[in-house]
Amino acid sequence: MNIDTFRTGLRAWLDAHDLTPAPGDHSLDAQVTQLERVRRELWDAGWMRHGWPEAVGGLGGPSALRAVLGEEVATRELAEPGLYSMVEVLVPTLISYAPAALAAEMVPRLLGGREQWCQGFSEPGSGSDLASLSTRAVRDGDDWVISGQKVWTSLAQYAARCVLLARTGPDPGHAGISAFFLDMDAPGITVRPLRTMHGVDEFAEVFLDDVRVPGDRLLGAVGDGWKLAMDLLPHERSTCFWHRVAHLYTRLDRLIDQTDVADAEATALGEAYLALHTVRCRSHATQRRLAGGARLGPETSVDKILLATAEQQLFDTARDMLPGAVELTDPAWRTEYLYSRAATIYGGTAEVQRNIVARRLLGLGKE
Template identity: 80%
Template structure:
């Protein structure tokens, strides 16, 4: 494992590519969700042991230092080679910065390496049946434990929780005070705690990626509070931009690989349609490159990443619309990868904040257009 810093991103990419060429991490056949999660653990484990998974993270949590741009390059190379499903790969980029910023340092030092190394999977308990896009109205409650115990008792329900059935931990938002933002706190909950029930949800593309999670008087130690009581909304606002930064860089690489596959599959030679799909991808890649540069320079991301989300969702849906149009019958009549990915792309304007919510954020917080 190399411990010395790289002189440039190009040097990092070059050595990484050489290592990947020498180590076969190709996914096995029969790539259902169980196999995808197992493959994710396999890839992370190999990259951790070789050191690649540790670059871009601070040494305090087992990293080797360097900027987040190193992680972006790693994710891009993994996605371009199809080594891990990009959606579930991204959970590291969402949850690890949150733990580093809000967990007690000893807790982050103990648990973050388990996620980075593939030893564990984690999930994110935000959305609820009555408060999806309106996160501030969540009703899952955490109350101080009775009988003099030092901790919290959590009761409520979460929904659309990705990979909850595989997760060892959950970054959970719960109400510890009154209504509104100030009454929300965040916790890192062990998913094997008594009182937790997970029920997978089958999506229209045939995968149990999401789940309902029920909390019935679940005991959470005081040491698992992230930040201070009432910091939950601030944590959520810090976390969400990470869903739209480094995560997007490898998602874009994945979509470029699908455009290449569209051409390889002998699609109809429609230059306008193919050019439009390519231009949308190029536009969001340019936008994301600027976001990666700001992140690497130490800037704190904020509402401007909603622009990235809008562009990526539009590019993804246009790409798969183009595939449907230029490969007649492949989506409608064949039960293969194009059908599955086309159906999944319909959610691109919903997950991570709907397109309508993102446009409201741009209007109100970036353009100062007010509430109407």
């Protein structure tokens, strides 16, 4: 199925099937429940299967079909885009690194809205410097025993499974890291939600105390953890970013609807639109490269910088054009404004991304 045919059919189906969230409840519990509902109904109707391999219950076709689906979900505000897009990071990882039978069993559970999963990468002191992580996995017979701590783990309190990185070798750098697929109800796992300044407990700390993991839950080979993490990034910075930009355009439209635009404000709106248009064009090019089989690398740091810049510029403009809304009168704008402050932190800080661009793309060295 080509993209235009897919989009036309999808829009007609969505027009005929109301997946709009219930009004009034904006809690994280409600968002997760709505996310499960959207995935389940789109999976049952077949739309969520497009762009995924038949081996995991998909219907095949280009990955761009998934981008179109996520764009429609974001534009119609059917599910929070950051939560919805987690499938674009976790499912390709499982398809590429898990035993085929495990991927075939598990992937439909996530895509079909029966489970949530999380990603256990960051640790206290090992966020952007992922190679310094200290959570350790020790082989015990056919199993592994894992101990350590993860932090900033999205939806961990709702998750049934976790894609987790741990150190399995003596090498202090990349080579000693392996990846595992954990059941979150395994003995020894404790989850503690974190309250962030935007008031939503989306993130959590995860404590692992001698957690036993079967040997067949190793993803890839021993020492493949860093490679898995690097392969994950292109998916995070292609389809996920495309969904995020679609969501930000809805916020720009809402801002325009809520303001009487004067000349100075029109300039600010134009600058915000230009920033969004720039990252959309860049994201479109990245999507096309990924769909064409290109292996993405450090150039996706440019996508990350542009997206973070555009997101913060948009919400700065909203704060300026809606006096008092963020600070006093509008909880929705306040929540999103505060969340946008983290755009230059999550997924790799702006400072790290600019260093990558300088050193690996521009060859400027370490000075």
